[in-house]
Amino acid sequence: MNRPLLWVALLFGCLLTAGGLYAWHKAIPYQEVVERGPSPEAQANPYLAAEHFLRQQGLVVEHANGLEQLTSLQPLGSSLLLLGDRSNMTPRQADQLLEWAKAGGHLLLVAEALWDDDTGKSDDLLLDRVQLRQTFSEGFDKPAPVGKKQPPDLTKLYVDNETPATYFSFDTDFNLIDPQHLAQFSANSAKASHLMQVNFGQGSVTVITDSELWKTRNIGLYDNAWLLWHLNQGTAVTLLFNSDVDNVFSLLLRYFPQALVALAALTTLALWHAGMRQGPIRPPASKARRQLQEHLKASADFLLRRSGQNSLLQALQHDILRTARRRHPGFEHLDTPEQWQVLEHLTRQPNLVISQALGPPPAKRLSSADFSRQVACLQTLRNAL
Numbered sequence: 001m002n003r004p005l006l007w008v009a010l011l012f013g014c015l016l017t018a019g020g021l022y023a024w025h026k027a028i029p030y031q032e033v034v035e036r037g038p039s040p041e042a043q044a045n046p047y048l049a050a051e052h053f054l055r056q057q058g059l060v061v062e063h064a065n066g067l068e069q070l071t072s073l074q075p076l077g078s079s080l081l082l083l084g085d086r087s088n089m090t091p092r093q094a095d096q097l098l099e100w101a102k103a104g105g106h107l108l109l110v111a112e113a114l115w116d117d118d119t120g121k122s123d124d125l126l127l128d129r130v131q132l133r134q135t136f137s138e139g140f141d142k143p144a145p146v147g148k149k150q151p152p153d154l155t156k157l158y159v160d161n162e163t164p165a166t167y168f169s170f171d172t173d174f175n176l177i178d179p180q181h182l183a184q185f186s187a188n189s190a191k192a193s194h195l196m197q198v199n200f201g202q203g204s205v206t207v208i209t210d211s212e213l214w215k216t217r218n219i220g221l222y223d224n225a226w227l228l229w230h231l232n233q234g235t236a237v238t239l240l241f242n243s244d245v246d247n248v249f250s251l252l253l254r255y256f257p258q259a260l261v262a263l264a265a266l267t268t269l270a271l272w273h274a275g276m277r278q279g280p281i282r283p284p285a286s287k288a289r290r291q292l293q294e295h296l297k298a299s300a301d302f303l304l305r306r307s308g309q310n311s312l313l314q315a316l317q318h319d320i321l322r323t324a325r326r327r328h329p330g331f332e333h334l335d336t337p338e339q340w341q342v343l344e345h346l347t348r349q350p351n352l353v354i355s356q357a358l359g360p361p362p363a364k365r366l367s368s369a370d371f372s373r374q375v376a377c378l379q380t381l382r383n384a385l
Contacts, residue, residue: 075105083241094125102201137192157187166223170194174209316378347384
C-alpha cells in the first residue's frame, strides 16, 4: 500500500472518530409520545372505558348484539342496559323486555321520544309502557348570556341524608315527568329530572334522558362512573348499544367478495346463454336487388299503415281537381255536377266512373280489391287529364 494513501486513511479515521465523540457528547436523549388515536376496539365500542371500570369493581360485563339473546339471560341478578337506538323495536319485543324486568331483572333504557299531548303517547314503546314521559326542559332553547361563562348545570342525587350529593353531567335539554308518581327515586338538575327508577314487578326499570355521560370521553368526569356502578351493583351487566346487525349480503361482501364477483359473472353468463338466438341468423338482403319499384311499394305501404285508405284516396282526388283547374279556367267555381261534366269532356270517361272516383270516401274500410279498383279508377282519370 502506498504511504500517501495510508496517511489519508489514518487522517480520515481520526476525523471520523473525533466527529463521533463530539456528536456523542452533544447528543441529548429524549422521549417522544406519538399519539395514534383510539384503538380500533375503542372506536367500535364507545362504552369501552365504562366496561373496564365495571370489571374493576368486580362486575361481569358482556355484550349483546340483539334482543334475541334476552331469551338466555336470567332475570334475577342481571342488568340489561339498552344504550342504542330502539326505533325499530316491535311491540312484541317491548313486551318481552318488560316481562323480563317483571321477573326480577334490572332494565336500564334511554328515553328516545318526546311526549305528544295531542296523541297521548310518544314513539318510545318502552317509555309509554313504564308510564313515564320525556319533554324539553324549561330553558333548553334560551341562549346563554353573552360574555359571561355559566357554570355547568349538573344533575344531583342524594343517596341518603348522611352522605353528600353526587353530581352527573346529563344533557339538561330534556326532562322526565312522572305523572303517576311511580318513581322510587330521581336525579334532578336545576330545572329538570334526568333519571328515574320505577319498581316493575320483582325487578326495576331505570330511565335516563341520555347516556353520553358514560361514553369514554365523559365517564371520568364528576361522579358519572360511580352512578353507573351504583345502578348496577351486585348484578351481571349486559350492554346492548349496537342493535344494527349486518345482514347476510353485507357479511358476504365483507368476508367473501371474490365469491360474490364469481357469482355475478356466472349469472351474467347464464343470462347471456339463455338469451342466445336459436338457429342461424338471417343474413341481410343484398343492396343490389333493391329497385325503384320496391322503394315505391315500401313507401306506399308505409303511408297506408300510417295515414289509412281515405288519406291516399283524398290525395289522388285533390291531384285530379288541381289538374282540372289548370286545364279548365274557372273550374273551381262550378258546382259538383258541372265539374263532373267538364271532367267527362276532358277525360272521355263516363259520368258514372267520375262520380264513383270523386265521391266522398267510404265510412268503412274497403277491402283490398275494392281499394285497388278505386285507386285504378282515380289514376285513369288523372292520366286522362
